Amino acid sequence: MNSPIPHAWTRDDLHKDDSWKHPLSPEAVDGIEAALAHARRTGRTMLQMQPSDFPLTPPALAAVRAAVAKTQTDYGLCVLKGLPVRQWSDQDAEVVVWGIGLHTGVARTQGRESNILSHVRDELGDGAYRVRGGRGYNTNAELDFHCDFCDLVGLLCINAAKSGGSSFVVSSMAVYDEIGRRRPDLQAVLSQPFHYSYQGAQAPGDGEWFTCPIFGMRDGRFASRHNRKNVDAAHRDFSDRIGHLSALQVEALDLYEEVVRDPRLCFSMDLEPGDFQLLNNHVTIHSRTAFEDWPEPERRRHLIRFWLSLPQGQAMPEGWLEGYKSVEPGTVRGGLRGSHVTPEFLEYEQRQAAVCGMKVPACLQPVAA
Template identity: 50%
Template sequence: MSAIAASQRPLPWTARQAREDRSWVVRMSDAEIQGMRDALNHARTLGKPLLDMKQADFPLNEAARGVLKRAIDITQGGWGMCLVKGFPVDEWTEEESRLAYWGMSLYMGVGRTQNRASEFMNDVRNEGGEYKVKGGRGYNTNAGLDFHQDSCDVVGLLCRRTARSGGTSKVISSIALYEAVQQQRPDLIAVLKGTFFHSYQGTQDPSQPPYYRCPIFGSHPESFSARTNRKNTDAAQRDFAELPRLTPAQLEALDLLDALMPSDELCFTMELEQGDMQLLNNYVTLHSRTPFEDHEEPDRKRHLFRLWLAVPGSQPLPDDWKEYYGDVRAGSVRGGVRGSAITQAFLGYEKRQAAALGMLFETWRPLVQQEDMARILAGHAASQSETAAA
């Protein structure tokens, strides 16, 4: 077992290491696969809405439960990523695959809402959306994506259909990225740990401002964390004139990240095959994908199911990440974007699921509301004026 695989904490890795050491890949056994089939067959007979389901409604055998726990544990350790292969999606309809994936999630974490419609499971497929526009998101387009993290502890993708060409997944270690910045431009580390404003792209709760503050690199004394999405940082500058402008040092730091992330040394590529589940720890990895071309037949078009999960074994986050994540305690229910259509069914589900998994849970409330942000920006403007006058 490699040093990375054996580690109980995330470590930096290079593209070469990910190619040569495949300990982050899990191939399911026949017993594990059969456990998924049997649980789905039971769940189908119940006809329950997804948000009403409990683990007992998707009764996995010990082997199947074990492989899901092992996969999540791998994301919290050395690699920060896991690829589980062998889900029999070729045997299942689209709705059966959706039901099965949700049933599996009941053993992995608490699902988080992902968009302005407050959906808790997204279909990643080309539905004619646009990426780099106001309010644009990547999951409903066929565009290549910037490197980014999703807004949760772990993002999970279950691949139901592959593209005719393209759609290659790219992953890098954000710890290795930090080390590369430290080696090349140590003066920019402090810049990247400072305040950056990012656009919510319309996914915020109506009580929240349309943007939030979060550093690129976290400052927790024990746990590494990174969060970057250049598209949303640029959108905040483009769409909101009241925000402070990025400084020359901030622009230089973001440009350096853009140069480093796709490099051959850091960027590992993988093809997600039918029946693969990719799990990524969003604090210690970043991901993107290449553009893709679809098949003509509707049921052969590229299609993945996406879950955003808060997981029981998650790390603590820096205090200044609370504005965005809502809770920074290890093992807490956090993350997601609220959107404007949260239902009572979802609120009941997340509280019940947190209790089932023994996770810390606080009822969500906005930590920064629109009026709070107005005061923050007024104070910032006043400070800038005093500095200029001095």
């Protein structure tokens, strides 16, 4: 199926049509391996690297760019398959993820520590997920359905769990349509602004929360953002300033949670080592099941996550501006700025934006000394 923009889909659609899978050819794998070897020889840190420091051969570059482009069409997702992660150290895998990003977009920081990449593995146990400021990616808990704070999220699987840890992906557009069929009044509620807690990951000077609708439209393009955990946290932690959710808002959010788990809509995939899952956060929502890990440290479930702002990213509704800092196409946006952004990252951000032909909004520009 070929569609120039993403469309609604069901679980059966993805079972019947596996065009969202993108196996790497041997030539493309060889090109990525050669780029990694070159990057190692430069001795540069990831933030110092430029695309020429990770020089992809034509077959490798075409495969990578085609996979990212796929997320902006059809189903809004793609899985690159066949990266030889078993041959790489963790540092090598980081460089490959980062190198792919250098050829496709501008990386966004993740969380209060302003990480440029995150290692998704159980370090805290399931009890650390639902506490104030808790983040799910370092636990083994089942995660709520959510969208990450970027145009594109990539997850490279290094090791799978002993059991569990399945990835769920749902079309946000299908959720919107189903809610509209059942309760158009609640669809309208979800198209109004909701408060989201930053969970302590805001930039210095930003507030502790932002507002954004769950559903929106601009120029005929659909967009969605949802994270129930952070909505509930905002009204739990800051109720003295923003009040409580209304009964109608709670009813709308509860219906969303019911619909997103509808077996007709919810697609499950088990990522294998070497799979690189790419998701368009504006048209898909994702989760994962709880998991049991291997006892051996070297076998424990492990993925590397990166967030990208894309030069071909769609225009966003105006209601997204407060959190994303820009809603215009071709601009750097999204991410959780955190409180540890370095001058080196700011230099990278400006340089990489220029490489991608993107603008950096004034609010993210370095402040002159």
